[in-house]
Amino acid sequence: MRIGPRNGARKHAGEQSRLGRWARFGRYLLVFLILGLVFVNAQLFRARIDLTEDRRYSLSEVTRELLAEPEAPLRIRYYAGETLREFMPLVDDIEDMLAEYRAAGAPRVNVEVLNTDDPEVADEAERHGLISRTLAIAENGGEQRREVYSGIVVDYLDERAVIPVVVDATVLEYELTARISDVLHGRKQIGVLPGTDGESLDADYRLLVDFLSERFELFELERGEAPPPATDAVLLLGGHDLTVEELATLQSYVEDGGGGLLTLAGAVRVNPAELRAVPAGGAPIFDLLERYGVRVLPALVLDEYHLSFPAPAEGGMTETPDGMRGSDGPPYPHWISMDERFAAPDHPITARLTVLDLMWASPLQLGPVRAGPDIGGEAEPLVVTSPESWLQREPFVLAPEQAPQFERDRAETEESRVVAAVTNLETPAEGREGGRVVVVGDSDFASNLIHYTGRAANLLFIESAIAWLAEDKGIAAAGVRGRGPGRLDRIEYVPARITTLRVVEFVTIVLVPLTVLLYGAVHVRRRRRRPAGSGGD
Amino acid sequence: MRRIGAVWRKELRVLRGAMMLYAAGALFLAFAAFYFFHMYGFAARDIATVRPFFGAIPPLLSLFVAVLCMRTFPEERRRGTWEVLRTLPLRPGDAVVGTYGAVFTVALGTIALTLPVVLGAGLLGELDWGVVAGEYLAAILLAATVTAICIFVAVGARSQVWALLGSVLVLFAILYAPSAAAEVGLSGQAREVVRAVGMAPRFDDLIRGVLDTADVAYFVVLTAAFLYGAVIRYVSTRREAL
Numbered sequence: 001m002r003i004g005p006r007n008g009a010r011k012h013a014g015e016q017s018r019l020g021r022w023a024r025f026g027r028y029l030l031v032f033l034i035l036g037l038v039f040v041n042a043q044l045f046r047a048r049i050d051l052t053e054d055r056r057y058s059l060s061e062v063t064r065e066l067l068a069e070p071e072a073p074l075r076i077r078y079y080a081g082e083t084l085r086e087f088m089p090l091v092d093d094i095e096d097m098l099a100e101y102r103a104a105g106a107p108r109v110n111v112e113v114l115n116t117d118d119p120e121v122a123d124e125a126e127r128h129g130l131i132s133r134t135l136a137i138a139e140n141g142g143e144q145r146r147e148v149y150s151g152i153v154v155d156y157l158d159e160r161a162v163i164p165v166v167v168d169a170t171v172l173e174y175e176l177t178a179r180i181s182d183v184l185h186g187r188k189q190i191g192v193l194p195g196t197d198g199e200s201l202d203a204d205y206r207l208l209v210d211f212l213s214e215r216f217e218l219f220e221l222e223r224g225e226a227p228p229p230a231t232d233a234v235l236l237l238g239g240h241d242l243t244v245e246e247l248a249t250l251q252s253y254v255e256d257g258g259g260g261l262l263t264l265a266g267a268v269r270v271n272p273a274e275l276r277a278v279p280a281g282g283a284p285i286f287d288l289l290e291r292y293g294v295r296v297l298p299a300l301v302l303d304e305y306h307l308s309f310p311a312p313a314e315g316g317m318t319e320t321p322d323g324m325r326g327s328d329g330p331p332y333p334h335w336i337s338m339d340e341r342f343a344a345p346d347h348p349i350t351a352r353l354t355v356l357d358l359m360w361a362s363p364l365q366l367g368p369v370r371a372g373p374d375i376g377g378e379a380e381p382l383v384v385t386s387p388e389s390w391l392q393r394e395p396f397v398l399a400p401e402q403a404p405q406f407e408r409d410r411a412e413t414e415e416s417r418v419v420a421a422v423t424n425l426e427t428p429a430e431g432r433e434g435g436r437v438v439v440v441g442d443s444d445f446a447s448n449l450i451h452y453t454g455r456a457a458n459l460l461f462i463e464s465a466i467a468w469l470a471e472d473k474g475i476a477a478a479g480v481r482g483r484g485p486g487r488l489d490r491i492e493y494v495p496a497r498i499t500t501l502r503v504v505e506f507v508t509i510v511l512v513p514l515t516v517l518l519y520g521a522v523h524v525r526r527r528r529r530r531p532a533g534s535g536g537d
Numbered sequence: 538m539r540r541i542g543a544v545w546r547k548e549l550r551v552l553r554g555a556m557m558l559y560a561a562g563a564l565f566l567a568f569a570a571f572y573f574f575h576m577y578g579f580a581a582r583d584i585a586t587v588r589p590f591f592g593a594i595p596p597l598l599s600l601f602v603a604v605l606c607m608r609t610f611p612e613e614r615r616r617g618t619w620e621v622l623r624t625l626p627l628r629p630g631d632a633v634v635g636t637y638g639a640v641f642t643v644a645l646g647t648i649a650l651t652l653p654v655v656l657g658a659g660l661l662g663e664l665d666w667g668v669v670a671g672e673y674l675a676a677i678l679l680a681a682t683v684t685a686i687c688i689f690v691a692v693g694a695r696s697q698v699w700a701l702l703g704s705v706l707v708l709f710a711i712l713y714a715p716s717a718a719a720e721v722g723l724s725g726q727a728r729e730v731v732r733a734v735g736m737a738p739r740f741d742d743l744i745r746g747v748l749d750t751a752d753v754a755y756f757v758v759l760t761a762a763f764l765y766g767a768v769i770r771y772v773s774t775r776r777e778a779l
Binding site for chain 1: 553554555556558559560562563564566567570571574579580582583584585586650653654657658660661662663664665666667668670671728730733742745746747748749750751753754755758761762765769
């Protein structure tokens with residue numbers, strides 16, 4: 001007799017087993033489906049919390065709004081080499097910031113980091129107009145020079161904007177957001193007005209015009225012509241010869257229209273060819289600037305931080321530099337050379353400034369805005385001279401052969417002076433924007449004289465100032481963010497710092513791991529000795 | 538929970554009795570610190586950040602946890618106690634989650650032992666403690682996910698060597714392969730999508746001090762998925778044996 005389940009029962013058990021398998025499979029599938037949904041949901045509805053103390057990864061509202069605009073892919077390419085990354089934390093800082101753009105603009109914003117150590121990539125960077133710098137590296141007992149890049153290219157449809165050099169991540173949001181705004185909304189319209197008789201853009205400001213045209217749509221304003229409504233900012237070159245009526249259009253543009261004005265005007269008229277100078281006192285431009293809290297004093301600032309005279313000492317300057325550079329001639333304290341120590345570190349215009357050249361600059365005296373009862377504000381310094389600077393009052397002595405007279409007024413005037421300032425006009429009326437004014441007390445700041453210095457620093461400053469003036473207030477407010485990790489300077493006394501470092505290294509590399517090993521050895525040995533059944537493992 | 542607790546205690550005792558755990562832990566700590574102070578050059582670079590130290594954690598922690606997981610299910614198989622384990626009145630989830638908990642606890646303890654590096658760096662420079670908090674959170678999330686992946690591999694592994702090799706292979710594939718593939722072969726949106734699958738970019742995001750809920754969800758979901766996968770594998774191996 002066969003003992004076992006009947007056929008029906010066996011079939012029933014088989015069906016149940018099959019059903020059980022399907023049920024199990026269904027359950028597994030359901031769990032993974034739920035996990036998948038949670039994952040997708042979390043990617044779509046994400047929140048980012050910036051844990052840094054200085055909130056350096058928190059993008060401003062205006063940047064977020066801008067990154068939500070593209071309907072086609074917006075491509076951000078950062079060109080930097082591994083060589084630069086090795087020696088400067090800058091590359092990582094920039095990549096971190098770009099990661100925020102990627103996250104905020106996903107999926108439309110694509111960020112790529114390209115290694116310019118590859119010659120083909122370096123060529124590509126060069127074609128985009130990125131500027132290389134030479135890095136001197138101590139290697140194998142000698143010094144190696146390497147070309148490094150750190151620049152950004154932004155592409156959207158057929159539009160392209162370039163940041164030729166990124167030297168500082170603190171103003172990157174401001175600069176990059178401005179470029180993204182350029183490619184999304186078109187380039188800024190900048191009106192340029194030469195305000196000195198006998199000067200023209202073609203003859204006297206060729207370098208400036210060529211440089212600024214790379215980024216902005218420039219057009220020349222006629223004297224007395226009101227800037228068209230689409231004008232984003234106005235650049236006034238000099239201005240000594242503008243009449244009150246001609247300046248009224250600019251005043252209205254700034255005070256009624258909330259426009260931005262950059263003025264390059266010293267209070268001394270200099271004839272570079274004859275090296276003679278006379279006060280430009282009484283010009284209406286100075287009354288206009290006083291309305292905005294900036295008084296240009298009728299004097300020249302001289303400084304211990306200066307360039308050399310860029311021509312033979314006995315002669316004046318010619319139109320072309322003929323190979324002469326600011327380091328070739330005798331010391332010339334009228335031509336001041338500033339660096340970042342003397343610039344406002346927290347203002348977007350000067351935050352990335354590394355050097356600035358002033359040629360026969362006048363000092364500025366700052367105060368409150370006097371543009372009427374409904375406009376407030378106060379001028380703030382942007383660039384100052386060193387504490388070892390002094391004034392030269394009338395009569396002015398410019399020629400290098402008269403150098404002994406340069407310090408004539410030094411004893412009673414030696415102190416740091418403001419040479420560039422910014423004013424934000426405040427208007428209480430709702431819906432009305434206050435204008436912004438930047439003043440540099442130097443009429444030659446952007447003229448072709450910058451040929452002599454051989455440096456583009458002044459042009460970069462003007463570009464930054466115009467970009468800041470032309471931007472929406474939101475982008476301008478993106479401003480400067482935290483500088484990131486500081487240095488290892490908690491212990492000032494260097495030998496103590498080195499000793500501490502050695503102790504920390506010893507503790508973390510040797511002591512802690514050795515303690516773990518010893519503890520393990522003792523613990524395992526004790527357990528092995530323990531008799532079986534005594535509550536061990 | 539009681540049964541999970543019992544497994545957790547038992548597995549923890551087993552791990553604590555293995556000299557390999559201490560050797561692997563000591564190597565992990567020594568190499569991570571050595572990399573930070575000497576290979577990266579913390580003092581020479583003169584930057585008050587421990588981010589490069591945490592940047593070195595993923596591969597080291599992966600190896601460490603993979604070694605730990607060799608001592609779990611594959612060890613049971615090697616010692617012949619696998620059958621005994623299966624006959625105990627435990628649900629599959631209890632055995633898997635309890636074992637996972639024990640390995641994760643050891644991983645957490647090892648991460649805690651990295652504190653001297655951070656505090657030492659803090660003696661020399663002003664660290665951003667918000668970022669440090671993000672870095673530890675990233676390390677904990679990474680440990681949770683890495684442990685789940687190693688347990689998943691270990692449950693089905695026939696030998697300790699296969700468990701170790703399998704874990705390392707799967708871990709490195711999830712950590713680096715997607716971002717490497719995205720950088721090499723893709724551009725545009727496809728690159729962004731593929732890149733987002735990898736664990737390393739998520740970890741990097743967290744250790745720079747940005748807590749993104751999408752990154753946290755990525756680690757949590759991945760942990761849950763592999764843990765659940767491990768339970769399924771455990772059930773299926775038990776069926777095979779029966």
